[in-house]
Amino acid sequence: MVPKTQKRVTSSDVAREAGVARSTVSYVLNRTPHQTIPDGTRRRVLDAAARLGYTPSAAARTLKRGRSDVVLCIVKPWPLGSASGLLLAELTAGFDAVGLTLVTHIEGAGVRGVEAVWNEIAPAAVLTYSPVDPDAERTMRAAGVQCVAVLFSGEPDGSARFVRPDARIGLLQAQHLVAAGHARIGYAYPEPPTLRDFAEPRLEGVRAACAEAGIAAPEVRTVALDAESAAAAIEHWRGMDDPVTAVCAYNDEVAQALIAGARLAGVGIPNDLAVIGADDIPTARLASPPLTTIAIDHAAEARRIVHDVTSALREGVAVEATDPADLFTTVVRESA
Amino acid sequence: MVPKTQKRVTSSDVAREAGVARSTVSYVLNRTPHQTIPDGTRRRVLDAAARLGYTPSAAARTLKRGRSDVVLCIVKPWPLGSASGLLLAELTAGFDAVGLTLVTHIEGAGVRGVEAVWNEIAPAAVLTYSPVDPDAERTMRAAGVQCVAVLFSGEPDGSARFVRPDARIGLLQAQHLVAAGHARIGYAYPEPPTLRDFAEPRLEGVRAACAEAGIAAPEVRTVALDAESAAAAIEHWRGMDDPVTAVCAYNDEVAQALIAGARLAGVGIPNDLAVIGADDIPTARLASPPLTTIAIDHAAEARRIVHDVTSALREGVAVEATDPADLFTTVVRESA
DNA sequence: GACTGACACTGACTCGTGTCAGTGACTCGA
DNA sequence: TCGAGTCACTGACACGAGTCAGTGTCAGTC
DSSP: OOOOOOOOHHHHHHHHHHHHHHHHHHHHHHTTTOOOHHHHHHHHHHHHHHHHHHOOOOOHHHHEEEEEEHHHHHEEESSSOOHHHHHHHHHHHHHHHTTOOOOOEEEEEETTTHHHHHHHHOSSSEESEEEEEOHHHHHHHHTOOOOEEESSSSOOOOOOOOOOTTHHHHHHHHHHHHHHHSSSSEEEESSSSGGHHHHHHHHHHHHHHHHHHOOOOOOOEOOSSSHHHHHHHHHHHHHHSSSEEEEESSHHHHHHHHHHHHHHHHHTTTTTTTEEEEBBOOOGGSSSSOOBBEEOOOHHHHHHHHHHHHHHHSSSOOOOOOOOOOEOOOOOOOOO | OOSSSOOOOOOHHHHHHTSSSSHHHHHHTTTTOOOOOOOOHHHHHHHHHHHHHOOOOOOHHHHHOOSSSEEEEEOOOOSSSSSSHHHHHHHHHHHHTTTTEEEEESSSSOOSHHHHHHHOOOOOOOEESSOOOHHHHHHHHTOOEEEEEESSSSSOSSSSSSSOTTHHHHHHHHHHHHHTTSSSOOOOOOOGGGGGGHHHHHHHHHHHHHHHHHHOOOOEEEOOHHHHHHHHHHHHHHHHOOOOOEEEEHHHHHHHHHHHHHHHOOOTTTTTOEEEEEEEOOOGGSSSSSBEEEEOOHHHHHHHHHHHHHHHHSSSSOOOOOOOOOOEEEEOOOOO
């Protein structure tokens, strides 16, 4: 039987057990610089701590130091996609390796707003997917947050560091289509408004690639996640004076909708219309035809973010974001 | 310009501003019972707090009270699926409404294990998807965790309350197939080992339905997320002496693999083989043919969990889990 | 007029940790 | 032998909030 009220083991208990002062315990356990501790004492303290099963109270440490070892990642309730779930997993492992704990909070229909969250958690750093307004940033600083990183956003301004160059995804999509001989390109834009922050840079990349290749700007249509919506877009594209022959989809789920819509409209993929997705989700290869798409190296991206955030935490100031080398690769299957 | 070091506003500042003692501020702000505060004083304190922009320090409160207002949900890095992302969003909103903050931590390849997480967070309650062993539960209690809820698991024992009856999903799947006249049923089991905890109850439900209908137990095959693996399973099922005519898939993604495999093997769905999925993910309706599947009412489930956890927190003891009424509905499309 | 009790409020202690300023004991060079 | 300088360690304060035991004031009662 587990006793109802388990008394907490404190550093005083460890000190008593080891026969030293509590401060000595603290010095040993934190390896405080400029404090010389002989091996014998160190061993005694460590042994006592292990014997008693001592774990320091995060609340007390946070109170004293003014900041915790928690990194808070705020995400929106995305109606589509789980590609970023992979990134979160990599981020968690990466921060764990440097002694930080990543937790995620889903920003949403909460009545209390996100301020309540970083007040409850007092995180060392906050990662967000959309820019934070100056007021919110002030309350964050007051709550002890040292580093604010915006993972995705149009403009990398003062606080918005570490922006992933999602435009490159659109660039690679369009370049692949252009190389295959397409000269009129469509863009399948996602329907949920919460995805705007993600979709804009990708679309921007497609625009840039079209301009560079000297072809017309992409014809943008919004495509919801059902076959009818996709079929309507496809009919629009193919009915134009200068018909679209290839489409960049915002992501693989929109691309799957396009495939379903093409089937409904009797349009062959890739012969009548080429489709390229993004994210390379697990079901991309299961589509018929299998989806050509842009894969994201989540592990590399996570390494970069962890590196930048930890050095910002160490320096106490903003550091320059390291340039991501090759986060994206084009995965050629059959749809384009 | 935001000053580099923003001094924190404490309750002492509020007390000074309002011209009262700090304890009075605490009583006003917490509406402490049996403490009578006249309206004038109350007003003065509230005004001062608002004027100064006071937000209590969660770390200090947690230290004093021994527990925070955070609920920690621990999830595994699922290689498939994002159905539970919807549940998490609903849970977050639900807990927020009762003054609790839900954060999620992805348990994974971390070197430090999950113990570090609840030590950092000191949550009031922990939600997990797999049973916690008694040792871990002890460290949790010592860290101030009051309520441990296991959301999914085979056996609802002492600590494992609030178990979602996933067996009912399998039951509904099989009942739908039996009602359509199928007498030999296959089960497409997911490949990643981390999904075992989820797959077992669902499979159990299928077994129960088969037994009840008086037909043979389901023929189980593991199906990875690619067309080849699915085609191999399909050929096995159809090559049996008593061939399988309908398959329950663990979830919609496995079902999509089955559809891709059937196309590869030249098997028609639903005529040659019926397929039913589970979870009703957004792309389920985009498949060809559109997937018949079991939808989960995440909002209702979240309401139930929030209710049970908050009352457990209030009572300080385990309460009986309320019985979930109708969390699942069969969505009939074309694949079965 | 003394006593009671409610009211409105305050001071002091507590939670568990980090850290600074000391303090004896000892070594070493002059 | 004296002072300086390390070494190894300790005591006390601080972080910010919750809460208990009191304290002075005042209205009401016998």
